[in-house]
Structure formats: C-alpha cells, structure tokens
Amino acid sequence: MTTRFAGVADRDAIEAESAWADRPKPGTLHAFLAQTAAQHGARPAVSFQLLSGPADKAETLSWAELLGRVNQAANLFRSLGVGEGDTVAYVLPNCTETVVALLGGAVAGIVNPINPLLEPDQISAILRQTRAKVVVTLRAFPKTVVAQKVAEAVRHAPDVKTVLEVDLNRHLAPPKSWIVPLIRPKNPVSHIANVLDFNRELSKFRSDALDFEDATSDRVAAYFHTGGTTGMPKVAQHNQYGAIYNGWVASHLMFTEEDALICPLPLFHVFAAYPIMMSAIASGAHVIFPTPQGYRGEGVFDNFWKLIARWRVTFLITVPTAIAALMQRPVDADVSSLKTALSGSAPLPVELYTRFEKATGVQIAEGYGLTEVTCLVSCNPIEGLKKVGSVGIPLPHTEVRILAPDGAGGMRPCGVDEVGEICIANPGVVTGATYTQADKNRDLYAEGRFLRTGDLGRLDADGYLWITGRAKDIIIRAGHNIDPAIIEDALLANPAVAFAGAIGQPDAMAGELPCAYVELVQGAEASAESILADAAQRIPERAAIPKHIEILPELPKTAVGKIFKPDLRKRAIARVYGAELAAAGLAVEVAGVIEDPKRGLVAQLRRTGAADDAAVRAVLGAHTVPWDWTTTG
Numbered sequence: 001m002t003t004r005f006a007g008v009a010d011r012d013a014i015e016a017e018s019a020w021a022d023r024p025k026p027g028t029l030h031a032f033l034a035q036t037a038a039q040h041g042a043r044p045a046v047s048f049q050l051l052s053g054p055a056d057k058a059e060t061l062s063w064a065e066l067l068g069r070v071n072q073a074a075n076l077f078r079s080l081g082v083g084e085g086d087t088v089a090y091v092l093p094n095c096t097e098t099v100v101a102l103l104g105g106a107v108a109g110i111v112n113p114i115n116p117l118l119e120p121d122q123i124s125a126i127l128r129q130t131r132a133k134v135v136v137t138l139r140a141f142p143k144t145v146v147a148q149k150v151a152e153a154v155r156h157a158p159d160v161k162t163v164l165e166v167d168l169n170r171h172l173a174p175p176k177s178w179i180v181p182l183i184r185p186k187n188p189v190s191h192i193a194n195v196l197d198f199n200r201e202l203s204k205f206r207s208d209a210l211d212f213e214d215a216t217s218d219r220v221a222a223y224f225h226t227g228g229t230t231g232m233p234k235v236a237q238h239n240q241y242g243a244i245y246n247g248w249v250a251s252h253l254m255f256t257e258e259d260a261l262i263c264p265l266p267l268f269h270v271f272a273a274y275p276i277m278m279s280a281i282a283s284g285a286h287v288i289f290p291t292p293q294g295y296r297g298e299g300v301f302d303n304f305w306k307l308i309a310r311w312r313v314t315f316l317i318t319v320p321t322a323i324a325a326l327m328q329r330p331v332d333a334d335v336s337s338l339k340t341a342l343s344g345s346a347p348l349p350v351e352l353y354t355r356f357e358k359a360t361g362v363q364i365a366e367g368y369g370l371t372e373v374t375c376l377v378s379c380n381p382i383e384g385l386k387k388v389g390s391v392g393i394p395l396p397h398t399e400v401r402i403l404a405p406d407g408a409g410g411m412r413p414c415g416v417d418e419v420g421e422i423c424i425a426n427p428g429v430v431t432g433a434t435y436t437q438a439d440k441n442r443d444l445y446a447e448g449r450f451l452r453t454g455d456l457g458r459l460d461a462d463g464y465l466w467i468t469g470r471a472k473d474i475i476i477r478a479g480h481n482i483d484p485a486i487i488e489d490a491l492l493a494n495p496a497v498a499f500a501g502a503i504g505q506p507d508a509m510a511g512e513l514p515c516a517y518v519e520l521v522q523g524a525e526a527s528a529e530s531i532l533a534d535a536a537q538r539i540p541e542r543a544a545i546p547k548h549i550e551i552l553p554e555l556p557k558t559a560v561g562k563i564f565k566p567d568l569r570k571r572a573i574a575r576v577y578g579a580e581l582a583a584a585g586l587a588v589e590v591a592g593v594i595e596d597p598k599r600g601l602v603a604q605l606r607r608t609g610a611a612d613d614a615a616v617r618a619v620l621g622a623h624t625v626p627w628d629w630t631t632t633g
Contacts, residue, residue: 005253006384008463011396014252020397020427025248028215029240030074030107032247033281037067040257040284047288047311048096050171052299054306054333057173059096063284066099068207073104075205078212080134080162082109084219089132089160090268091116091123091150093292097166097198098267099277101136106221106243107214112235113224113268119540120152122233127157129235129436130223136198139165140187142180144292147187155191163191164198168292215240223436224270224371226481235436242374242428247278249395254382255315257284260337262313264294264322269479270375271344275367276317288313295322305333316341316362320348321478323364324509324622327355338362340382344369345479346511347467351621353388366391368465372435372451374428378465390464398426402459403446411446414458417598419468422457423450458598468600473565475504475514475544482544487516490538491549496526499555501563505548505572508622515548517568519555526551548572569593569601573625577603584619586611591630603627 004010026032036045041064049058061069077088088105089112092098105111112130114123116137127135135154140147147165154160169180189195205211222238255261261280265272267289280287288311290304291297300307304326308316318326318341341356341364348366357363367379368391377400380392394400404420406412414420423446425431431449435441446452456469475482484502491500499519504512518531528549536545556567570593578590587609596602605616605627620627 002254002256003252004383005381007381008393010381010384011393014396020245023248025241025244027217028107029103029221029243030070030210030214032244032278033063033067033070033103036281036284037063041067043257043284044286045280046096046099047286048094048171049290050095050168050292052291052297052303052307054303054310057171059171061096066103069096069100069202070103070107071210072202072205072207073100074108075211076164076201077104077108077134079205082133084109084215086110087112087130087132087223088134088136089114089127089130090136091146091153092137092166092267093144093146094267094272094289094294095166095168095171095292097136099289100202101198102267102273102277105136106240107210110220111222113222113273115225115266115268116146116149117541118149120149121156122540123149123153124156126225126233126235127153127160131159132157133159134162134164135160135193136164136166139167139197140185141168142183142185145185148185151187151189151191154193160191160193163193163195164201165195166198170199220430222273224268224273226371234440236371236434237430237436238374238428239430242430243274243278244282245397245427246274246374246376247280247282249376249397250275250279251283251285252396253379254340254342255279255283255285259283259285259314259339260288260311261285261315261317262288262290262307262311263317264290264297264300265317265319266294270369270371271317274375275342275344275369285315286311295319295325301325301329304329305331305335308335308338309333312337314339318343318364319345319479320352320624321346321510323348323352323356327352327359331359335360335362340365342367342379346476347624348388349622349624350388351617354621368392368467370424370453372429372453373424373426376428377424377426380464385462387460387462387464390460390466392465393463394465395426398424399450400424400459400465401446401450402457403450403452416461417458419456419458419597422453422455422465422467424453425450456600466598468598473503475502475512477504477507477512477514477543478510480543482514482541484514486539486541486544487514487535487546490535491516491518491531493538494526494531494534496520496524497531498522498524499557499563501555501565501568502546503565503568503572506576506623506625507547511624513547514544515550515572516546517550517552517555517571519552548575566595566601573601573603577605577620577623577625577627580619581605581616584615586615586619588616591632596626599626601625604630604632606630 047060090101369375380386402414402420403411487502505515556564591606
C-alpha cells in the first residue's frame with residue numbers, strides 16, 4: 001500500500017513519522033530481496049524478451065526464483081575469490097542475467113555495471129580503477145561486438161581472473177535459435193583470464209541460501225561510472241542503504257505488488273538499477289525489460305504500445321528522447337492499464353508532455369536524480385500538481401539547498417526563486433567518499449554534507465525544484481553524458497586551431513547534440529569540414545563527434561582567457577531555432593537569446609510577417625529552451 005504524496009505537506013508528514021536512520025528496514029540487500037520473496041514469492045518479479053514482438057518468447061522469474069538465482073550468483077562469485085571489498089563487473093545489455101549479476105554481485109561484493117557501448121580502452125580503464133576480479137559479459141552473438149570489446153579490455157585489466165559469458169541464444173525460439181550457432185561471430189581470446197559459461201556455473205551452486213555469512217552492517221555495494229568520457233570516467237560509490245532508500249521511497253510513494261513497470265532503460269544506469277529495480281524489490285512490483293537494447297532495440301518503438309498491452313503495464317519508465325519517438329507513432333493498442341509515465345535523465349519539453357497526455361490520457365511525472373547520490377532526488381507528485389518543466393518536490397529524507405558563493409570563500413543559502421547551485425544531502429550520498437578517487441572528492445561538499453551537484457536551479461514558493469542550467473559543461477545527448485573536453489582536445493590537436501569550445505546545441509530528439517566553435521591560429525587557413533574530419537579521427541566515441549563546427553574570428557573569453565561558453569550556447573540556440581523556423585516557412589526570426597534569472601537561456605523571437613503562437617509551438621515545442629516574443633533586438 002502506498003502513502004499519499006500530493007505535495008510538500010504530504011512529504012513533510014512522511015518525514016515527521018520517523019528519521020530515516022530510525023526507520024525499520026532490511027540490514028542488507030540480500031535481506032531486502034529475501035523479505036520480498038517471502039511476501040510475494042509466486043508473483044512475477046522480472047520478465048525479459050529478446051525480440052520486441054508482442055507475441056515473442058519471454059522469460060519470467062518469480063520473486064522466489066529470482067532470489068534463488070541471486071543466491072547461486074553470490075555463491076559463485078564468492079567461490080571465485082570475491083569478498084565484501086572485491087569487485088564483480090558486468091558489461092551486459094539488459095537480460096535476465098543482468099538482473100542476477102547486479103544483485104548477486106552486490107550481495108557477494110561490490111558490483112560494477114559498465115556501459116557496453118564504451119570502447120575497449122574505456123572499459124579496461126574502469127576495470128583497472130575498480131580492480132574487478134570477475135567480469136560477466138556476453139558470449140559472441142550476431143549483431144553485437146560486446147564480447148569482442150570486453151575480450152580486448154580484459155587483456156589490459158590484470159586483476160580480472162574470470163570472465164563469465166552469457167549466451168543470449170537461450171532466449172530465442174526455433175528456428176532462430178538453430179541458426180545462431182551457424183553464424184556466431186568468432187572471438188579469439190588473447191587475455192589470460194579463465195572463460196566460463198555463466199548459467200552453467202550458476203547451476204553448480206545452491207539456490208536455497210548463501211554459502212557465506214551475509215554482511216552485518218552497511219557497506220559499499222556498487223560502483224557506477226559517470227557518463228562516457230575518454231580515459232577514466234569518474235566512479236561513484238553506493239552503499240547498501242542508499243540502494244534500499246531508493247527502493248523504499250519509490251515503493252512508499254508509487255508502487256505496489258499489483259504494478260507492472262516497463263523499463264527499456266539500461267541496467268548499467270542508476271535510473272534502471274535503483275528507482276526501478278530496487279523499488280520493485282521493495283514493493284513486489286513486476287519489471288519488464290523489452291530487448292537487450294531497450295528503447296534502442298529493433299522494433300521496440302513500433303511495437304511499444306502492444307507491449308504495454310501484453311504486460312498490462314501500469315508505469316512507463318522513460319526519457320524525453322523516447323517520448324519524442326513514441327509520439328511519432330500512433331497509439332495502436334489498449335493502454336488503459338497505464339497510470340503514469342516517469343521521466344528523467346534530461347529536461348522534458350512542455351510540448352512533449354502535452355502531446356503524450358493527449359495521445360494516451362496519461363500524465364508524465366518528471367523527476368531528477370544523479371549517479372553521485374545513488375539516484376533519486378525529487379519528483380513531481382503522482383497524485384498532486386505536476387509543474388511541467390520542474391523536476392518536482394524533493395523526496396522524503398532528501399534535503400535540497402540552493403547555495404551561491406558568499407564572496408568570502410563560502411556558500412550562502414539562496415532565497416525563493418533565486419538561482420544557485422543545487423546541493424543535496426540524503427541517504428544515497430556517501431559523504432566524503434562519493435568517488436573512488438580521493439582527489440575527485442575535494443570541494444565536493446557544502447557545509448560538510450551537502451553534495452554539490454554542479455547543476456544550477458531554484459526552489460519556488462511551493463517547494464518545487466527547477467533546473468535552470470549546468471555549472472558543469474557536460475553535454476547530455478539522449479541521457480548519455482559527453483565530456484566536452486574530449487572534443488576540445490581533439491580539435492586542439494589540429495595545428496591550425498588555437499582555441500576550441502564544445503557545447504550542446506538544442507535537438508528535438510536527443511535533447512542536445514555536440515557542436516563546436518574554433519578560433520584559428522593567426523595566419524592559419526583551414527575549413528570547418530577539414531577540421532571536423534581531422535577531429536573525428538581523434539574522438540574516442542562516435543556520439544561525441546560534433547554535428548556542427550563553426551570557425552569564428554575570435555571565441556568569447558573571460559577576463560582570465562577562459563572560453564565563455566554561455567555566449568556559445570546563445571549562438572547555437574539562435575542558429576538552430578532560426579534554421580528550424582526558416583525550414584517551416586514561418587515569418588519569424590531569432591532576435592537574440594537572453595539569460596532569464598528563473599528560466600535560464602530564453603530565445604527572443606520577432607515576427608517578420610504573419611505568424612501565430614501555435615505555428616511556432618509546433619516547430620519549437622519539442623525543445624527545452626523556452627522562447628518569448630520581442631519587438632526589440
């Protein structure tokens with residue numbers, strides 16, 4: 001049974017019941033899962049289908065069966081030398097085995113999910129940083145190179161002693177399952193780690209209990225790396241109680257054992273691992289994972305509404321880019337089971353919210369979370385007022401402060417609607433040791449306990465949190481973090497380039513796409529096309545290759561010579577919006593882009609002929625950067 005959460009008063013009432021430290025809760029993740037299996041053992045826990053068709057083969061584990069698999073996995077990992085302080089990494093797309101590896105790894109030691117889209121050198125850098133002893137990954141399979149990338153990564157990660165392979169072929173039905181062995185790609189192994197079959201090894205261990213004593217106190221249970229970057233991404237540490245908190249708060253406010261959650265988001269990301277998987281454990285809800293690649297899977301968008309109908313889904317877990325893609329397809333199935341859609345990872349355009357509600361009859365609750373705080377921070381209330389464009393109300397036992405420099409080397413609290421840095425304290429913050437690398441934790445906390453997010457925002461008079469910008473320069477492309485430094489380094493390697501600034505330009509589908517501005521060395525000659533071609537050879541991930549490069553006579557700079565990126569963002573917004581308005585044949589131009597103290601950057605539009613609001617909204621409504629009419633500029 002869920003607790004009413006319709007506004008700040010309800011949140012405060014929940015907090016008044018008890019401090020988080022005093023709330024009765026399972027002492028470990030294993031006890032957390034065992035409690036659910038005892039209460040809801042026969043009910044469905046997780047379902048997975050390899051293909052996206054509404055009638056395609058699917059595998060479902062009950063809560064009792066999932067506990068049994070997790071026991072086997074934890075016992076297997078311990079037999080391979082994994083203790084409480086040792087790391088089990090997995091480099092997997094979504095499948096049943098990914099859930100088992102996530103939970104089994106966290107019970108046996110420290111689990112380390114790794115994005116399978118990363119390049120081998122990035123994967124190996126993470127494996128070395130976390131000193132992983134065991135890696136769970138795919139066996140070579142058609143249409144994916146995950147196995148080949150991991151084999152190369154392990155060659156440069158000497159602590160890895162065992163590689164456990166998952167064969168996706170078992171999730172196929174004949175005749176396709178007969179064909180895979182005939183076309184399976186080769187994967188010559190050049191590392192010295194022992195390679196074993198994951199499911200075969202699991203079957204050798206008991207499922208009814210752990211072969212070892214479970215942890216007796218809170219401890220680090222997971223390492224999650226932040227977005228894709230060159231070299232070494234930062235690795236955040238998560239304690240067991242942080243994971244349990246995420247499950248408790250989402251189940252307390254949203255889910256019961258009667259709910260079914262469809263989650264096409266990857267289990268290497270905190271959104272799927274914590275607010276979804278942990279809340280399902282807390283509530284006994286059923287989680288459905290459609291295809292290994294989730295939203296990226298072949299046919300998923302085309303079949304999505306039919307999948308909602310197949311599984312009688314009540315909660316849709318999504319992101320703005322997926323909503324945009326879904327709104328390009330008719331609602332061609334019975335979706336009456338849907339109660340709410342939960343959206344995160346990037347700002348949600350108002351137009352998308354409106355279109356989705358009109359098409360489905362369902363409202364979207366937008367929320368906010370970070371890897372560094374074990375995810376959940378705030379959410380628009382399921383039962384109460386949803387302020388579209390905000391990320392809702394800070395959740396129970398989560399303190400959000402908006403702080404600004406006080407001019408004396410410290411931080412001061414901001415007033416209502418005053419923009420400052422969003423700083424967070426909650427059970428998911430590992431205070432003093434958020435990152436595994438000690439130097440990354442310096443100057444990371446305000447007042448000793450509030451994690452400085454680097455995001456800019458404000459709290460309004462009703463207690464709703466609004467994000468107005470990022471103090472950090474990270475480009476967020478469809479929920480994937482891109483460090484602009486990897487783009488700038490590649491550009492600056494060109495002898496013709498003196499200065500380079502990379503930012504995210506607005507995109508209706510991806511939210512942001514990388515673009516770059518360069519200033520040439522005095523006397524040098526080069527075209528934007530040649531600079532882009534040169535940089536593309538040096539940028540380690542395809543998603544980071546700029547979609548636009550522009551040569552400026554001089555880049556805007558601060559008094560100390562640093563590239564002033566707000567001016568570049570204004571330029572990019574004006575260019576993208578202007579091009580889209582012109583392509584639509586509207587008599588409207590972008591007069592400029594201003595910085596509003598409450599809304600962040602705002603495009604200023606001016607009519608050059610007859611044009612109404614509705615026509616402009618149809619063109620620009622899918623973007624998150626707001627616009628106003630102006631007669632000046």
